[in-house]
Amino acid sequence: MSVSPSAALAAPSFEGEHRFDEAFSLEAGGVLESPILRYALYGEPNAAGDNVIFVAHALSGSARVADWWPRLFSEGGLFHGRGYCILGINMLGSCYGSTGPGSIDPATGRPYGPKFPLVSIGDMVTLQARLIEKLSMRRLRLVMGASIGGMQALEMAIRFPELVERVISIGAAPLQAMGLGLNHLQRRMIQLDPAWKGGKYAPGEQPREGLALARALAVCSYKSAELFEQRFARKPDRSGEDPWASLHEAAQGLSGRRFDVAGYLDYQGERFVERFDANAYLAITRSMDTFDPARGYASAEAAFRRIQAEIMLVSISSDWLFPPADIAAMAESMTSAGVRCQLRELVSSHGHDAFLAEPDELARLIGPFMR
Amino acid sequence: MSVSPSAALAAPSFEGEHRFDEAFSLEAGGVLESPILRYALYGEPNAAGDNVIFVAHALSGSARVADWWPRLFSEGGLFHGRGYCILGINMLGSCYGSTGPGSIDPATGRPYGPKFPLVSIGDMVTLQARLIEKLSMRRLRLVMGASIGGMQALEMAIRFPELVERVISIGAAPLQAMGLGLNHLQRRMIQLDPAWKGGKYAPGEQPREGLALARALAVCSYKSAELFEQRFARKPDRSGEDPWASLHEAAQGLSGRRFDVAGYLDYQGERFVERFDANAYLAITRSMDTFDPARGYASAEAAFRRIQAEIMLVSISSDWLFPPADIAAMAESMTSAGVRCQLRELVSSHGHDAFLAEPDELARLIGPFMR
Numbered sequence: 001m002s003v004s005p006s007a008a009l010a011a012p013s014f015e016g017e018h019r020f021d022e023a024f025s026l027e028a029g030g031v032l033e034s035p036i037l038r039y040a041l042y043g044e045p046n047a048a049g050d051n052v053i054f055v056a057h058a059l060s061g062s063a064r065v066a067d068w069w070p071r072l073f074s075e076g077g078l079f080h081g082r083g084y085c086i087l088g089i090n091m092l093g094s095c096y097g098s099t100g101p102g103s104i105d106p107a108t109g110r111p112y113g114p115k116f117p118l119v120s121i122g123d124m125v126t127l128q129a130r131l132i133e134k135l136s137m138r139r140l141r142l143v144m145g146a147s148i149g150g151m152q153a154l155e156m157a158i159r160f161p162e163l164v165e166r167v168i169s170i171g172a173a174p175l176q177a178m179g180l181g182l183n184h185l186q187r188r189m190i191q192l193d194p195a196w197k198g199g200k201y202a203p204g205e206q207p208r209e210g211l212a213l214a215r216a217l218a219v220c221s222y223k224s225a226e227l228f229e230q231r232f233a234r235k236p237d238r239s240g241e242d243p244w245a246s247l248h249e250a251a252q253g254l255s256g257r258r259f260d261v262a263g264y265l266d267y268q269g270e271r272f273v274e275r276f277d278a279n280a281y282l283a284i285t286r287s288m289d290t291f292d293p294a295r296g297y298a299s300a301e302a303a304f305r306r307i308q309a310e311i312m313l314v315s316i317s318s319d320w321l322f323p324p325a326d327i328a329a330m331a332e333s334m335t336s337a338g339v340r341c342q343l344r345e346l347v348s349s350h351g352h353d354a355f356l357a358e359p360d361e362l363a364r365l366i367g368p369f370m371r
Numbered sequence: 372m373s374v375s376p377s378a379a380l381a382a383p384s385f386e387g388e389h390r391f392d393e394a395f396s397l398e399a400g401g402v403l404e405s406p407i408l409r410y411a412l413y414g415e416p417n418a419a420g421d422n423v424i425f426v427a428h429a430l431s432g433s434a435r436v437a438d439w440w441p442r443l444f445s446e447g448g449l450f451h452g453r454g455y456c457i458l459g460i461n462m463l464g465s466c467y468g469s470t471g472p473g474s475i476d477p478a479t480g481r482p483y484g485p486k487f488p489l490v491s492i493g494d495m496v497t498l499q500a501r502l503i504e505k506l507s508m509r510r511l512r513l514v515m516g517a518s519i520g521g522m523q524a525l526e527m528a529i530r531f532p533e534l535v536e537r538v539i540s541i542g543a544a545p546l547q548a549m550g551l552g553l554n555h556l557q558r559r560m561i562q563l564d565p566a567w568k569g570g571k572y573a574p575g576e577q578p579r580e581g582l583a584l585a586r587a588l589a590v591c592s593y594k595s596a597e598l599f600e601q602r603f604a605r606k607p608d609r610s611g612e613d614p615w616a617s618l619h620e621a622a623q624g625l626s627g628r629r630f631d632v633a634g635y636l637d638y639q640g641e642r643f644v645e646r647f648d649a650n651a652y653l654a655i656t657r658s659m660d661t662f663d664p665a666r667g668y669a670s671a672e673a674a675f676r677r678i679q680a681e682i683m684l685v686s687i688s689s690d691w692l693f694p695p696a697d698i699a700a701m702a703e704s705m706t707s708a709g710v711r712c713q714l715r716e717l718v719s720s721h722g723h724d725a726f727l728a729e730p731d732e733l734a735r736l737i738g739p740f741m742r
Contacts, residue, residue: 028615028616029616118616174605176596176599176604177596177599177600177602177603177604177632178591178600180603180633181599181603181632181633181636182591185588185591188584188587189584192560192563209563213556216559220549220552220553220556225548225691225694228549228552233547234545234548234663243661244489244661246400246488257657258555259548259552260548261551261552262551265552289614289630323596
C-alpha cells in the first residue's frame, strides 16, 4: 500500500488572517491601507508567550510551513510535537493571502497590479512584528528561514532585537551582482509576455509563458550545474524527443527537439504558473533585491551590533545564488560586531534548493542549536 | 589627437563569398541548395598551400577575424606579419554572409526563417573543408577557435585528420546540462517575443526585445559572478537610477529602478540586436547544443583516435559555461586515444569571455605552441 507523501503533513491548529486597521507606510514610499497578513499556527502559544518559533517563508512559500518544510515541521520532524508554537506568516507581496499585487487597492477599488509599491524586507518584518504583538507573543524562541525567509529572519533580529532569542538563516545574504542580474532578467521575461499587459491582466489571464520562463531561469539558479549534470547530462528529453531533429521537420517552436534538462525546466515553469502570480513574482523579487542590512547604518557591522539574538548562519556548498563565501563574510562581520554567531555549511550538490531537498542533513546541522 | 581603436585593425587581403554549385546534405536531414560561405583572407597562401591558419569564429563573430581578435591577428599580434595566410569563414547559420536563416530558400524564393534546417558542427566543417580545397589549401598549419569556434576546430581535426596539423581549441567542450538548459531558455525568450511571429518576421522587424533578453542571459553565462561583483556589486545603475524607487512612483516597466548590473545587461542586449539576427541565434545555439565528438563513434575516445593533429586545449579558470573540469576530461580522453594533446589554463576572472577579454594572456599561453 502506498502512502501519500502528504499523509504526515501537520495541519495548522489555526489558519486565518489579520487585517490591520491603520495604514502602513513603506520605507521606499507609498502606503498600504489596512494591510492583511495571512498566518498559520501549529500548536498554541503558552501563557508566557515565549514558546513561539516564527518561520519566514521563501519566494513561493506560504504561511503553512508544515506543507513546504514537512521534515522539520510535520510529524516526526525536528520541531514537531515539542511544545513549540510554530507561526507562519505569508509575506507582503505574495499571492497566498497577505496583501499583494492581486489585492484590492482601496484607493481605486481594483487590484494593485503594477501599482503595488516596493515592500522592503524591513517593511515585511515590521508588519510581522506588529502581528506577533497582537497575538500576545512576547518573545520568539527562534526565527528561522531560508533564502528570502532567511533575509526576514536576520532583518527581524536587527530591527526587533528584544523580540528574537535565536535566528537560523539558511542560504541568505544580500544578493550579489549575478543574482541581481538574474532577477532583473526574470522580471523582463514576465514583462515581455504580451499577456502581462503592463501588469493589468485579468485574474486567471496572467502571463503564463513569461512567468514559466522566469521560473525556469530561477530553477537554474536554485540548482547546481553538478546536480543538473548528474540528473540530465546530455540525455534527450525522457518523453522521447530528439534534439537532433532538423528544424524544418518539427513544428515551429522547440517542443519535440529538447534535451532532458530543457524538458525539465519547461515542466518546472508550467507547474509554477498554476500556483503563483506574475505580479507577485515581480514584487517579491524586487523585495529580495533590496535586502541589505547595511542600508541606513554606517555599515553592516553597525547594523549587526543591534542584534541580541544568538545566530546560526547556514551556507550551502553548491549555492551559486548565495555563495558560501558571502555568508561566511557575513558571519565574520557579525562576530566582529559582538554577535554570538555560528556558521555551518550544508554540503550538498542541490544548490540553493538544498534547504528543501536535504531536510535531514539540515535538521542534523541545526538540531544542536535548539538544545 | 585620439586614435580610433580600429586604426590598427588589419584589413583582409581578400573578402568575398563562394557559392557551391551542388546541394549540401545535412547530417540531421535536409539539404542546403547551393550554399554560400563568406570568407576572408589575410595574407596569401604560399605555393605549397601549407601556410594557412584557419580561424573558426564564435557565436556572434564573422569571417573578419582581425576585427574581433585584433590582438592576435591585427598589427603587432601573435600571428600578424609572420608569413601566415589567415583564413576566416563565416559559419553556416550565421547572419554575416554565409547561408543562414536570413538567406533565400531556393525552394520557396523566400528567406528560410524558421525552416532553416539544423546544421551540426560536423556539417559546418565539412563545407569549410570543401572551400579550403577549392582555395587550393592543402594543409592547415593551425585551426584555431574559441567556444563554438573551438568546437569546429576539434571537429575538423576528427573529420579531416590529414588536413589539420595543429589545433588550438579554447573554452570548448560538449555543452553540459546547465549550458543546454540556458541555451534552451534563450531560444524560448526569442520565441516569446510577439515580434518573432513564428520566425517569419520581415527583415528589419526582428524580435528585438526577445533577442536582447536572450543575449543578456548569455552574457551572464559568458562572464563570472566574480567579475560582475568586482564591476557592479550592488551599485545602482550608473546613469542615476534608484533601485529603491517604489514601483508606483516609476513608469511601468523596469527602467529607472535598476541596479548597475541590470543596466549593463540591458545595454549588452540592446547593442546586440543591432548586429545580429534572431533566427540566426536560434540556429547557431542549436548547432552548439549538438556538438558531441562521441556521436557516431563508440566513444569520444574512439573519435579522438582519428586525430593526427597536435592539440592544445585551453580552459578558462572562471568559465562556468564550459567548466575547466570538462576540458581537462577531454584532454585526458585525447591522451588516452594517443593524441598529442596539451592542456593549458587561462587564469582569469572574465569567465568564458576571457578568450576575447584577455588576449595578451592568451597569446602568452599559445605562443610556444606555434614555435
